[in-house]
Amino acid sequence: MSEREIEELKKLLKGTLDPEGDAELRRDLWPAMLQRLDARPVLVPWWDWALLAAVIAVFCFFPGVIPALFYHL
């Protein structure tokens, strides 16, 4: 592929899409940023995930414990 072919395609693309280099930000985004900073994500400690995984693993490998668990609940 030659430089000429790249230039032709560039011309075609520029005829379709205007450069956005001069796009202006119409509003201050700081309030949106503050909102984002204030929205604390729900953090689940890693050991809770480990415990959940262990319980699921026990249920998978020893399904017999499920009715026993319900009996004791």
Next chain:
Amino acid sequence: MDVAERFAAGDPEAFEALFRQYQGEVFRWIMRIVRNSAAAEDLTVETFWRVYRAQARFRPGAGSFGGWLRRIATNVAIDHLRRNRTEVPLPDDLGMSASHPGEQGEMRRQILSALGKLSPRLRGAVLLALVEEEPYEEIAQALGVSVSAVKLRVFRGVRILRKELSKAGVHP
């Protein structure tokens, strides 16, 4: 101590100062890649959110804050293209050409459709290099790759675009 150094030291006021100083620049850079102002605004906030979380990883001596910020903004924009794989926003005046409105509009639609078929990495490189005419060095820095890697991406992008366009009967 300059603002970037104060930010690295954990000063929250320095983060606000940097946000106010760079938000316009980040928005414009993201616009060049995603070409949608609403999405670019959200992605500008997302960029600074990542900056805030990565505060501990910023080393003032290792490079400029602006360069680091631009690289994060580029990653955020490319991630957005990945999530919206085939979406290339249509210009407002699509199909409104004076001479052959329908024909022109159809051709532009085909060009945008061909652009949508490029992978996000190739599309980003093609848009920045060919439409925005950014220097290869600057694109390379923003993408975190070498100049030759950028040239290769543009070359591959152009090759795919030409193939897709000739399939659609559009010959540049």
